[in-house]
Amino acid sequence: MSTSVEVSVSPQVLQWISNIGNTTALDDIHLAKLDIAQHPNPKFTFDDIVALSKKLQIPYAYFFFDSPVDDTPELFAHRTIKNKDVSQKPSRNLVDLVYEMQTLQDWARQDQIDQGNDKLAFVGSENSSASASRIDASIREILNIDTQWYSTPAVSTPNAAFKYLRDRIQHTGVIVMVSGIVGSNTRRKLDPNEFRAFSLIDDYAPLIFINRNDGPETARLFSLVHEFAHILLGKSELYNASNSDFAHNSLEALCNNVASEILMPDKEFDNIWNEQALQITNNARLKDMEKPDLDSIIRSLQKVFPLSYSAIALRALSHKKITQSQFDEIQKEANEQLANFDDKHHHASGGDYYRTFHSRFDSRLFSHIVASVQEGRTSYVDAYRLTHTTDKTFSNLVEGL
Structure with missing residues (x-):
């Protein structure tokens, strides 16, 4: 039965809700209900409010506020979005995702404190004046990896x-979440054009979130190391800079250099590039060939380094191996490929729920939540809320451990 009792909503609050909500999901009828010009003293039934709340992707309680509030997470003060107005409002998907990750982080922080664990010494251990080589060395020590860690058969792809x-980063105590949707709602897809990744700094439970929609693993791999560098610098960040935008911000340039050096060390890059260029030139049939085959060189380097075609091209640009115009053309093609990836990725079948869950959720954090439930420190209801599971799915996930 429909709830017909009407409640008044402040015109200022209604205008604010219209500004921050996802109005693209509204039909003409619901849009008309938000039109203050037509309804200077707006009143809604509870059914109207429930429907609008879901479509606008905002909390139900917002309609009952006396005045508007700023619900934008602090993280949005740390955006690195090239050629975009940073005053542009974030999508409701991104706002809700950040709050969701902050809720997980708050739980994890308290869990670490309750267990008597110390703060993580490496969080904020470096500053922005440090050299990329210094931070690289710190990361290698923390993760216990050598310069050519990527050359072993176990990590050849x-x-x-x-x-x-x-896995290495998670075992340092950093939470790493990877998803392309908000919570478990497959209709709330995360836009890779809005952000690639973000990091939330905390002394006990720093968190990295990787947008799974940001192309294949090569792109996400770069974002992962980039965000880990931010954790050492103690700077939260919402990352969406394009690969070509490596110098627009000194802090981002530093983190990009750190990520590039970990994934593709300068010395190794130079040696292999020069070897491949010489080999291709020597094998060229055309004696008057002015430049080696750029595509062949980059693809040869992809067999050595676990990075995308455009990331290797970016490294080549910074080493003056290619021109800016050559890189721009490569980046244009990469963006087209990303669009094709996004289309194919989101029209694919859903796959196995449990496998998907484990690919999204930090395994170490999930184990801690399970242990806390079994010890009676966390209720099952809270565990379901934190993991977006039900009684049945949570039990099955626990059995899978």
Whole structure:
């Protein structure tokens, strides 16, 4: 039965809700209900409020506020979005995702404190005046990896390399979440054009979130190391800079240099590039060939380094191996490929729920939540809320451990 009792909503609050909500999901009828010009003293039934809340992707309680509030997470003060107005409002998907990750982080922080664990010494251990080589050395020590960690057969593919570094980072105490949706709602897809990744700094439970929609593992691998560098610098960040935008911000340039050096060391890059260029030139049939085959060189380097075609091209640009116009053309093609990836990725079948869950959720954090439930420190209801599971799915996930 419909709830017909009407409640008044402040015109200022209604205008604010219209500004921050996802109005693209509204039909003409619901849009008309938000039109203050037509309804200077707006009143809604509870059914109207429930429907609008879901469509606008805002909390139900907002309609009952006396005045508007700023619900934008602090993280949005740390955006690195090239050629975009940083005053542009974030999508409701991104706002809700950040709050969701902050809720997880708050739980993890308290869990670490309750267990008597110390703060993580490496969080904020470096500053922005440090050299990339210094931070690289710190990361290698923390993760216990050598310069050519990527050359072993176990991490010979970008997918394997991502899993390897993610596991290493998780075992330092950093939470690493990877998803392309908000919570478990497959209709709330995260836009890779809005952000690639973000980091939330905390002394006990720093968190990295990787947008799974940001192309294949090669792109996410770069974002993972980039965000880990931010944790050492103690700077939270919402990352969406394009690969070509490596110098627009000194802090971002530093983190990009750190990520590039970990994934593709300068010395190794130079040696292999020069060897490949010489070999291709010597084998060229045309004696008057002015330049080596750029595509062949980059693809040769992809067999060595677990990075994308455009990331290697970016490294080549910074080493003056290619021109800006050559890189721009490569980046244009990479963006087109990303669009094709996004289309194929989101029209694919859903796959196995439990496998998908474990690929999204930090395994170490999930184990801690399970242990806390079994010890009676966390209720099952809270565990379901934190993991977006139900009684049945949570039990099955626990059995899977």
